[in-house]
Amino acid sequence: MNVPIRRVATIALLMVLALMVSTTIIQVFRAPDISADPRNKRTIYEQYGRARGPIVVEGDSIAKSEPVDDPYQYQREYTDGELYAPVTGFYSLVNGSTGIEAAEDDYLSGTADDLWFTRIKDLLTGNTPQGSSVELTLNAAAQQAAWDGLGDQVGAVVAIEPATGKILAMVSKPSYDPNVLADHDLGAASDSYSALVDDDTDPLINRAIAGDTYPPGSTFKLVTSAAALESGDYEPDTVIPAPDVYQYPNSTAVLPNFGGEQCDPSGEQTLAEALEISCNTAFAELAVAIGEDALREQAEAFGYDTDLSIPMTVTPSRFPATDDLDEAGLARAGIGQGDVFATPLEIAMTSAAIANGGEQMQPYLVDTVRSPDLDVVSQTAPQTLRQSVSSETASELTEMMLGVVEDGTGTAAQISGVEVAGKSGTAQHGDGTENPHAWFTAFAPADNPQVAVAVIVEDGGSQGSEATGGSVSAPIASAVIQAVLG
Template structure:
């Protein structure tokens, strides 16, 4: 009897050890994986059972959690949904969160390391777990002005405070209502999602920082000007070639100015005058003289081809190196393979406005726990020196001339000196060009730098230009900031 009993005991002991090992493995080593498995509905109940903190703009909650009578306990609500969708994103039962809802998720749901004191207090007192409030840098009036001025045209607006990097406005059009994706009726949420996906306007695309990047057109002439001035071989008064048309090397094809206009009857003009009237042939030739290496380096100094988060990840803008002078001609006027986000163009203007120092752009100003104690606050930081202070002053003066008497007169603000640059960028063959404007104000003490793109000329279509279409939008946003 002893032998069979020993064998049975050994088998039972082995089974207990296996059971204990399996339990330990799943409860400890596999815990995170199981908790985060999308099929684990308890994870959803737990996540939605927490009072998610609000997202705040100018003291007003633009995203908040409200109690509901269902197993999820709280419903995410967006009070000005379409106005802030490009910033807040959405928090959904069905789809992964986006934008601030994603990048600040740990703060909003209360699990961030900085909130350990709050969690301890709630554990001791038996309070319900709460997330932190996330206060944004946005200026509500500037955001509203951007949305109103852009209207139903496709495009985007970004505004930055040059001295700090605070993002004052970030709007993408057409927009959408995040409430459509935040509901607890999953069938309805899926239906809304498909409708948004099938919308010809692509409202889910954040045109300000992501999605398809754009050719910058003549706004890139600021980078070309900067490269020339930084070389030490040019000043705003340097006379450069500005022919009616410019032949591409090794080709019978010619580069033309906008509307085939003549920049100068003499075929020459100063660098300042060339920027003022946005002469293509002058800047195409200038880019070749400055050279590919200097152009690539200057673009990088403004932030091209460099990772960036605000805290959402921003699609990198691109200025590709080339050994082909014909391609360099196109790229030097913002065509060819140049690609940018509106945020990048706003950063170029902001760096010039800030004496050549490019500040890190950011959207999150302050995070507060449920007792309103500040747990984190963003401090302004310098990303890089884009140009010297002397070059920045020269560029600023040249941009003032653009708005005073050049292509950007529609951006003029009474009693305020505005600096700017227009752009009209060819894109899809057979489609009207994109309309661009970037600039800052007041020029002598910049409070706001802005970039505007209106796809395919907006309502003006083929007649749309940066000066006629985008500049008035930029003006409205700058005025909103300056008027408080």
């Protein structure tokens, strides 16, 4: 073979090798990125060309795929869209996906590894591939009660089954209609999304688990009480200082009690009495007395400063960093102010742990995943997160919380024939000129807890500057409890 022919053959061989390498790179190594590229119409047509599995609450589909006469073949449809939107999220051609739609996408789309046998069976039998159904833990009556209770007020409600961690209700207001985001008119769907993003009330944020977390106010006094009881130096009947005002260390500023009221003429009262009437000065002094380490450890034992998935990602609740915490800051932290921030889910988890003998369970929203032929693909088993307090401390806290509802700041949460254990909270925020947030958390029945709930109403809701957690949020908590108990 002469030299020119060898050169041509070598060049041809190199070109073939280059073609093989580039094809391999594209088909094997870059295939996932190409499939995920939103500009890849083939992938979008494939996704929408099969029925996405439904999201189900108590046997009823709250999100499902309906056949449509367009190239995408199926469109997502939401029943009671605003009621469930903070949980379901949305599934949109142009706006992506959020909530359960995003967190459980592999199952809903039918692409999860667990479903490989179903996919093979569909291939062999010629069945049209479908996604799996995702059954939620929500209690429809409790969800509706939380929605109705909030009314036109801005806020959130979370209810949990203490013994398992099942989330029975999760409502955030204002909400939105996910149907307008799932519309196959891409221009209309995009405009709807832009309008929601630009809305100053942030309807796309699930206030129960995400967004800007809230100062927990006096609901955090449960954590401070727990730290005191766990130390072994305090009992519910231990007498502690309860002055009319608390002088912050190394400061000219003072902390008054709510409304400038006096906790006790004697200037002292028992720990149980201080919780019952939510005495600020008593808990500020108590926080400093028990110390930063004990209070921080107790907050973390209830779940503060810890990542969490339900399966949506939850914004961690926060206890202030050591570098930001002097004695004055510690006093403020003891009453749930300063640099302490929490989600409504965290406050519900705190009550649920106390209700469950001190054992805090992993909260979860997905109960069961079923294949299209209704076989169980996945079943969530209750899982212990941590022991937040001893069973003895949990029992003492329960009795103290009963006092709050029976004779203290939480009487509006009372239910005839049911013992309710609770704690109110009225939290200052911002620069202090805004109306306070109104909190309430509770569980019931106290002797056999079936539900723990947390409610926050932003900026005092309908009562504005006159709001307290006991007057605004306690009735909502009571309604949710009654819905669960039937």
